[in-house]
Amino acid sequence: MNEPIELLIQSEEGKNFLLAPTVGIFTCALEPGQLLVPGQSAGSLTTLGVARTVVVPAGCSGRIASERFERVYQPVGFGTRIYELEPISEGQSFETELASEAESSNLVLCSSHAGRFWHRPSPADDAFANEGDVVEDGSVIGLIEVMKTFTHVHYRATGGLPPRAKLLRFLAGDGAEIKNNAALIEVEPA
């Protein structure tokens, strides 16, 4: 696997842009309207036949406001604008699309990206949810911290998970380092 490469950030007149960090053919562009957070994969750039994943750099997040390139395989130069980002206001949570995965026969909610998983909004507060609580589609169950940016983790009734569920146990501890698609909680229908 080739090393991922970070996009460059450019701010101009209050707008943020993500730029190509090298010369190559860009593909696997994300769709307009999608949210980008630091560390997220946002396409692939091929230089001299070597494909590398491009990732969103630290300190930059937002919703994609630009159209995709006309071409699926778009030649770009150093500094070509790939995405224009619309800022998301502070504190606003965004839909973390949670993939689900059946671990043995249990119902499990998984993380949508890697980071550090927190059960509580801040160390002094109570947990968003406790074992035994009933969660519904849209309930916040924790935070994922990626490069000092926190995003809410919502319970989502997708991938076979019921609309209402009882939280049986946390599979990732408070403050645990988690990988992409890591199991966070185990639930049963409520």
Add this chain to the structure above:
Amino acid sequence: MFHRLLIANRGEVATRIARACRDLGVEPVCVASTADLGAPWLEEMEEVVCVGEGPAGESYLRSDRVLQAALQTGCTALHPGWGFLAEDPRFAALCLQHGVTFVGPSPAVISRMGLKSPAKEAVRGVGLPVIPGSVGTLDDVDEAVRVASEIEYPIILKADAGGGGRGMRRCENEAELREAFPTAMAEALSAFGTGRLYLEKFLSGGRHIEVQILCDGFGNGIHLYERDCSVQRNHQKLIEESPSPVLSTDEREELGAQAVAAALKLGYVGAGTIEFLRSAEGELFFMEMNTRLQVEHPVSELVTGVDIVCEQLKIAANQTLSFTQADIELKGHAIECRINAEDPSKNFQPSPGTLEIFELARGEGPGNIRIDSHLRVGDTIPPYYDSLIAKVICHAETRERAVETAINSLQASRLDGVKSTIPLHLAVLLSREFLANDYDTSSIPGWNPDSPAPESAS
């Protein structure tokens, strides 16, 4: 012929290559750093690909980005110009590997001529005279002492992979040589990654004479006679002319024929230059070979009528040379002045800035004037690259008329916003030593750095 060609360079040479491309119906595409985006020469291009930030190491020297730029813009050939990646055999090999024609000789030839002692051995093997010295590199200090006593002191120790004076030591006797050997080796090792040294007889002064050659891929080769580049400052050429005023017709014919024979034996393909040192006694010694286009190529073009860049492209496109040596006729005399953004009164300190007035006179006579430049009034010279602003190249029937043309042109030229080397050129061209050929590479004729010539061009 190619449909599209990538120019892996910037500035004056990018303009020059683009012109040759247009003459042959090839679409030029050019790379650029962020510092050069919006530069005037890019307007002549079909397409421009930005390859990185201003410093050359992050843009023009990034071989992966430059080659990828060629691939994704549909270029089937790449011209490296001079400097940057022009003499990097790995880059030439990478182009080959990705199916892009590198306009130049094969990677093997570039790498052989890039190291000093193999280059010297190669040309010794094909019969060119070389400066007396060690055969190949030296094993140890005892071998150095033995070789030095054979060729007699003074000698100079040089790094095999060297350049820029590092790892070089001049020695007058055995004691000095024994003392200098280990330090030169350590210096070479830290600067170039190899401590291999060779030595040769130290020759001071002399004239720098170089032969322009053109070889196609079918074993045909010709020369475009020689250039004399003896007006130098710290190995930087300032004024070049063709033909050399110190060679007789017989010497000229013989030197050219020798150079072509050597290049063909080396398997050389493309345009190249073989540089010689001519000692005060009239002996000629091989110095090095440049496997690329050179800055001073226009003087050879003006005296022979051959467009060297067009010929380079034709050779790269696998065409045979369309003329023979007998078709090449030396006509008149040409002289080139390199106008740099440097302040001659302040030890040639670079003078980046904006060209507020930029009027180079073309019609002052008596000869013809060609001005090769990539800049216009109002343009800014960035601090990252070399300081060349323009080349003023004059052609007339005789050397005297060519010099007169150059003087008239420079005196009528106006340039402001940056300091330029025009006062230096005028001092040289007006000097008795220059006209009488009474100078060598060790000093600049007519120029006294302590009392610069009066500002003739304001």
